[in-house]
Amino acid sequence: MSVNVITYDVGTTGIKTCIFEISDTIKLITAAVEGYQLYIEENGGAEQDLKEIWNAMCSTTIKVIDNSKISPGSIQGISFCSQMQGLVLVDKNGEPVRRLMSYMDQRARRELKEGMGNGLKISGVNFLKLLKSIKITGAVAASVKDPVWKYNWVKRNEPENFKRVHKWLDVKEYLIFKCTGNFIMTKDSAFGTMLFDIRKGKNCFSSKMCKLLGVNMEHLPQIAGCSDKVGLLTEKAAVQLHLKAGTPVFGGGGDASLIGVGAGAVSMGSTHIYSGTSGWVSTVVNKRVLDITSMIASIIGADDNSYNYFAELETAGKCLEWVKNHLALDEINIYLQKICVSDSLESLYVNLYDFMLEEIKNIPAGSHGVIFTPWLHGNRCPFEDSLARGMFFNISLETGKRDLIHAVMEGICYHLRWQLEAQRKKIKTSKAIRFVGGGALSPLTCQTMSDILGCEIETVDSPQNAGALGAAVIVAVGLGILERMEDADKLIKVKEVYVPNTANKEIHDRNFIVFKSLYKNNKRAFRIINK
Structure with a gap:
């Protein structure tokens, strides 16, 4: 017996809509992708238009239904990774x-x-508020990017908008409302508000934390589990999506919760690395762990029986997008002669990223001494600084574009190593690390990751679909096809294994020391220029 489900991977710059067939394996039937805008403002704002996201969800749903030739009535579940x-x-x-x-x-x-910044402080956070927050939520709202401070920013700067507020949702929760008409928030999203009481017997929003952080508790929605059925597709939504009204909708999860599930890194102690627009290192743990100095916390995931010890990199693949647009491409038409990418090359390389990475494959480890820092929009871990920025260090007359592009790829890997080493101060990470996201499509990146981290890197089939696959696992659990989340590793197998090249270790170890020093040596300069 097999069932068909539809899942949505709602990213920063686009949505991927997938149809999966679930039986004794999970098989991707078809997928469609559509982008939308990220609006960056001069005052540090980063916004998106929810209509653009909903419209992209509708159009990609219509495409996958048409391409698959599957009847809308055969879709037995809908879920999200966001x-x-x-x-x-x-x-x-x-x-x-x-x-x-x-x-x-x-x-x-x-x-x-x-x-959070007044009074006696630890790592810039008020000591008493830190203790209370950790006790109740297992984390602390110590980052300018935490949503509770955005909420208070709207309260202060847009009072007329704030007066109209009925509920506070996250991205997928808004899409769930559009599908079902219900206001809910899954546990992992609730944890991300820094208002969720994780203590035994609680599992609810905390009135004490709301008072402490200035939040109206009436704005918070009902909490649901990730694999809970949170509603049925309404007639209105069904018409827009070309699906059948009454189709069950499940809570789904955030990308930090479900990409590890889609990677098959679900057992205790399993570590995975993700490289998409953002990036992270995450390890499954069975207890609350917090490293306030390195900005790493164990966060609630899709499985109620475990946590994800999570270290985030703000811009990972986004750095490669930047280098593609501003270094690899001739955006100002300065060249005297332009050579178009031929049809033969287009067939050989799936896209310009593949072509770009093919061009740098012969650059040696260490990029001829050039080092790149991937902090194009600030950084969270292992240091929190919204004013930090990217840089190329040690450019010479001999440095070319290929060196710079190669350095960007290595810089992302260096930062992920920094995060992995920070995790190892508190927990034991796995010997072999699963690598997923668009970055894992490149054998060059996978091998470089293995060389820099000094450990085995494992990839799975279609690593770029790990989030959507994790959402499919959620439906499988919700429908009772899988008994528990941990059973996902039975369905998701390793495809390739990359072993460290010891000849490159000395170079990378040397560059890594310099890489870590660049923030300390330039922290004051970032503040002078960017404040």
Whole structure:
């Protein structure tokens, strides 16, 4: 017996809609992708238009149904994997009172300073508030990008919009409302508000934390489990999506919760690395762990029986997008002669990223001494600094574009190593690490990751679909096909294994020492220029 499900991977720059067939394996039937805008503002704002996201969801759903030739009535479940820690404020009718404030938004510096920065401090956070927050939530709202400070920013700067607020949602919760008409928030999203009481017997929003951080508790929705059925597809939504009304909709999870599930890294102690627009290192743990100095915390995931010890990199693949647009491409037509990519090359390389990475494959480890820092929009871990920025270090007359592009790829890997080493101060990470996301499509990146981290890197089939696959696992659990989340590793197998090249270790170890010094040596300069 097999069932068909539809899942949505809602990213920062686009949505991927997939149909999976679930039986004794999970098979991708078809997928469609559509992008939307990320609006970066001069004051640190990062916003998105929810109508653009919903429209992209509708159009890609229609495409996958048409391409698969599957009857809408045969879809037995809908679920989501989504970007997290966005702020969606809606009125009583579920209409947004303003644009989505992305997890990348960093304009609420004043709100963070007033809320957590006064009195006796540890790592810049008020000592008493830190202790209370850790006791109740297992984490602390210490980042300017945490949604509670965005909420307070709207309260202070947009009072007319704030008066209209009925509920506070995250991105996928808004899409769930559009599908079902219900206001809910899954546990992992609730944890991301830094208002969720994780203590035994609680599992609810904390009135003490709401009072401490200035939040109206009436704005918070009902909490649901990730694999819970949270509603049925309404007639209106069914018409827009070309699906059948009454189709069950499940809670789903955030990308930090479900990409590890889609990677098959679900057993205790399993570590995975993700490289998409953002990036992270995450390890499954069975207890609350917090490293406030390195900004790493164990966060609630899709499985109620475990946590994900999570270290985030704000811009990973986004750095490669930047280097593609501004270094690899001739965006100002300065060349005297332009050579178009031929049809034969287009057939050989799936896209310009593949072509770009093919061009740098012969650059040696260490990029001829050039080092890149991937902090194009600030950084969270292992240091929190919204003013930090990217840089190329040690450019010479001999440095070419290929060296610079290669250095960007290595810089992302260096930062992920920094995060992995920070995790190992508190926990034991796995010997072999699963690598997923668009970055894992490149054998060059996979091998470089293995060389820099000094450990085995494992990839799975279609690593770019790990989030959507994790959402499919959620439906399988919700429908009773799988008994528990941990059973996902039976369905998701390793495809390739990369072993460290010891000849490159000395070079990478040397560069890594310099890489870590670049923030310390330039922290004051970042503040002078970017404040």
